[in-house]
Amino acid sequence: MNQPRESDRLIRGRQALAAIDGDAGEKVVSALADIAPDFATYLLEFPFGDIHSRPGLALREREIATIAALTAMGTAAPQLKVHIEAGLNVGVSQQEIVEIIMQMAVYAGFPAALNGLFIAKEVFADRATHAEQESL
Amino acid sequence: MNQPRESDRLIRGRQALAAIDGDAGEKVVSALADIAPDFATYLLEFPFGDIHSRPGLALREREIATIAALTAMGTAAPQLKVHIEAGLNVGVSQQEIVEIIMQMAVYAGFPAALNGLFIAKEVFADRATHAEQESL
Amino acid sequence: MNQPRESDRLIRGRQALAAIDGDAGEKVVSALADIAPDFATYLLEFPFGDIHSRPGLALREREIATIAALTAMGTAAPQLKVHIEAGLNVGVSQQEIVEIIMQMAVYAGFPAALNGLFIAKEVFADRATHAEQESL
Amino acid sequence: MNQPRESDRLIRGRQALAAIDGDAGEKVVSALADIAPDFATYLLEFPFGDIHSRPGLALREREIATIAALTAMGTAAPQLKVHIEAGLNVGVSQQEIVEIIMQMAVYAGFPAALNGLFIAKEVFADRATHAEQESL
Amino acid sequence: MNQPRESDRLIRGRQALAAIDGDAGEKVVSALADIAPDFATYLLEFPFGDIHSRPGLALREREIATIAALTAMGTAAPQLKVHIEAGLNVGVSQQEIVEIIMQMAVYAGFPAALNGLFIAKEVFADRATHAEQESL
Amino acid sequence: MNQPRESDRLIRGRQALAAIDGDAGEKVVSALADIAPDFATYLLEFPFGDIHSRPGLALREREIATIAALTAMGTAAPQLKVHIEAGLNVGVSQQEIVEIIMQMAVYAGFPAALNGLFIAKEVFADRATHAEQESL
Numbered sequence: 011m012n013q014p015r016e017s018d019r020l021i022r023g024r025q026a027l028a029a030i031d032g033d034a035g036e037k038v039v040s041a042l043a044d045i046a047p048d049f050a051t052y053l054l055e056f057p058f059g060d061i062h063s064r065p066g067l068a069l070r071e072r073e074i075a076t077i078a079a080l081t082a083m084g085t086a087a088p089q090l091k092v093h094i095e096a097g098l099n100v101g102v103s104q105q106e107i108v109e110i111i112m113q114m115a116v117y118a119g120f121p122a123a124l125n126g127l128f129i130a131k132e133v134f135a136d137r138a139t140h141a142e143q144e145s146l
Numbered sequence: 147m148n149q150p151r152e153s154d155r156l157i158r159g160r161q162a163l164a165a166i167d168g169d170a171g172e173k174v175v176s177a178l179a180d181i182a183p184d185f186a187t188y189l190l191e192f193p194f195g196d197i198h199s200r201p202g203l204a205l206r207e208r209e210i211a212t213i214a215a216l217t218a219m220g221t222a223a224p225q226l227k228v229h230i231e232a233g234l235n236v237g238v239s240q241q242e243i244v245e246i247i248m249q250m251a252v253y254a255g256f257p258a259a260l261n262g263l264f265i266a267k268e269v270f271a272d273r274a275t276h277a278e279q280e281s282l
Numbered sequence: 283m284n285q286p287r288e289s290d291r292l293i294r295g296r297q298a299l300a301a302i303d304g305d306a307g308e309k310v311v312s313a314l315a316d317i318a319p320d321f322a323t324y325l326l327e328f329p330f331g332d333i334h335s336r337p338g339l340a341l342r343e344r345e346i347a348t349i350a351a352l353t354a355m356g357t358a359a360p361q362l363k364v365h366i367e368a369g370l371n372v373g374v375s376q377q378e379i380v381e382i383i384m385q386m387a388v389y390a391g392f393p394a395a396l397n398g399l400f401i402a403k404e405v406f407a408d409r410a411t412h413a414e415q416e417s418l
Numbered sequence: 419m420n421q422p423r424e425s426d427r428l429i430r431g432r433q434a435l436a437a438i439d440g441d442a443g444e445k446v447v448s449a450l451a452d453i454a455p456d457f458a459t460y461l462l463e464f465p466f467g468d469i470h471s472r473p474g475l476a477l478r479e480r481e482i483a484t485i486a487a488l489t490a491m492g493t494a495a496p497q498l499k500v501h502i503e504a505g506l507n508v509g510v511s512q513q514e515i516v517e518i519i520m521q522m523a524v525y526a527g528f529p530a531a532l533n534g535l536f537i538a539k540e541v542f543a544d545r546a547t548h549a550e551q552e553s554l
Numbered sequence: 555m556n557q558p559r560e561s562d563r564l565i566r567g568r569q570a571l572a573a574i575d576g577d578a579g580e581k582v583v584s585a586l587a588d589i590a591p592d593f594a595t596y597l598l599e600f601p602f603g604d605i606h607s608r609p610g611l612a613l614r615e616r617e618i619a620t621i622a623a624l625t626a627m628g629t630a631a632p633q634l635k636v637h638i639e640a641g642l643n644v645g646v647s648q649q650e651i652v653e654i655i656m657q658m659a660v661y662a663g664f665p666a667a668l669n670g671l672f673i674a675k676e677v678f679a680d681r682a683t684h685a686e687q688e689s690l
Numbered sequence: 691m692n693q694p695r696e697s698d699r700l701i702r703g704r705q706a707l708a709a710i711d712g713d714a715g716e717k718v719v720s721a722l723a724d725i726a727p728d729f730a731t732y733l734l735e736f737p738f739g740d741i742h743s744r745p746g747l748a749l750r751e752r753e754i755a756t757i758a759a760l761t762a763m764g765t766a767a768p769q770l771k772v773h774i775e776a777g778l779n780v781g782v783s784q785q786e787i788v789e790i791i792m793q794m795a796v797y798a799g800f801p802a803a804l805n806g807l808f809i810a811k812e813v814f815a816d817r818a819t820h821a822e823q824e825s826l
Contacts, residue, residue, distance in 0.1 A: 328524065329524040333520065334521075336517060338513050339514050339517035339521075343514075344521060346483050346486075347483065347486035348486070350487045351525045351526060352490075352525060355491065355525070358525070378474060380474070381475040382483050384472075385480060389488060389494070389497075
């Protein structure tokens, strides 16, 4: 990566990541720093700077698509967690997230949906704890 | 299946299937008649009578979720075809379908997205042919 | 779910779940109560009230099929654990479970079989501990 | 493969393949002859000479497991076709095969089950055609 | 894609695609032109302009990795075909390709390896036909 | 398994396992002893005694293929860990392993690559700790 300055894509990606994934996205980028720093750049540039920044589909709908796909695949628990957070950040409600995940029982089977629901339960519980702590 | 009369779920499922999948759904049900007629009943009852009839998520958003999941899984080409049709039936535009499928390159890889795009291309072409024929 | 009374399917599903999965199934249903109670209903109704209650295949053979599928998929460790328990409950022996899982090396690769065998090992060890405790 | 004589495993594998997969298995072995003849040997030796020849699980139950797994995986249509044939050869009835495949809707989703059912439909139709031709 | 001029990544990607995938890659790019032209750009930029152009791993080894992965996944037949071609273009021999695919029987099961071998057989046969035609 | 003496394949497999996977492979074999000892034999015989002992592809390249496949599949974390170790044992550098795993983002999606990178990070850290302890 011979990029003396940050490319437009990287800058746009950083902004999109912050808007969508919040702290969770930033943690992933940091965790890559000592093993594959270029991969953190690619992650900012392509998924966030390119794809999620495209105008043709609303961010809210992009997260609906991502939550559905990651639940159905069943191989991406940490990323599903991040994107349930992301969904809540861009206007998908808890009830809607539960609906999306339940629907995956039809397309990927009950185990995929069950595992997705228990991940959502964990994210919602973490959120509630944080909200409570901040209100003290 | 000891059901002398059609259950409410089955009736609701038939209506949902017609509204969402149109002819394509009906063809699947017919094709099951001589091998697994009970499975046609389950298909109407659970995915359509139960899940797609739930109020918590709009039909349009349910199809966004389904198109994303089937593209990412990569094992369900005939069903992806039906649900691209379904998406168009419930208000997802061709451009939006292309956006959803392209986004899957991020989560399931470029081959999954490429295969999905070529299926969409086929569905869009079929639609254009039918529309042309009807306008004659 | 506008069901004032429990449907026949739900009652049949509860009975089938108790007979097949025992406590493990009940725990899954309870864990869903605060996040997706309707999904617990669907889980009882469709997989257990509809499918596992069908006469065309013995329960023992249904569990052989399920253990094989979940091992091969490799994305459903908690459900594989429940269904290894279920297999033992409906007459599949420990040796037969080991045979089914080993066979999956042929169809889904050695990693899938290895991961399945280590889950079986855990279930068998838990059973042995419980049996010992009850005999005291 | 420096094996001047056929090993016991290979001989046992040939017999098991003939008993289980019949002609369909032999066709696969032949098709490998010009691209990967050693792989044909491995296929006879490990899946058939080792695994399917083990005494701990009946052949009928081994085919139930295989049909379930291949349906659930959704990536092995030609092999599912061979093993539906194999199931019929070792005593699994058409109705039971339909039950196994329908059950996979629960564990791997409706598309997996639908695609499996349509493969079974094809195999059953081929069988009926052959039976009819032979009775003339 | 507001890119008045071709970016360095796009130019580098075009060169890498031509060197690796040859005509097969160009056909994929053309086929995208009327459905998702931006996706063709992404395909050139990220997989080819970014990843395959990185210095840390030889092209030959990158194709070994890709052939292995696509065989194991079992959901990307058209891409496996392209990358078997690509492997041959960058110095992986036919025998080595057969070895890589056979090895996948261990990690992803015999069906994945069998399906991969039959795709390789097809690619090798096409090559032989073309070579013969050109020598006339 | 009626094998009074160790077969050539088993002896060759033991040597290959020791050379490739080192201690990690031996631990897997030991862990199988009380649940499926025959499976340990198969693991030594087929993947190691047969496949990895074949002359047509270098061990280093076989591990490149395996690391790629297991990362892409996303269902085999413990085996990916063992094979990252194995790669290091047969001459794949840490940087090359990172390149292989990053490349899988293209073919199997960013989540597969991210999960693979974090597993590699763990293996590299364990190695560094051991190396430090041994140097004291």
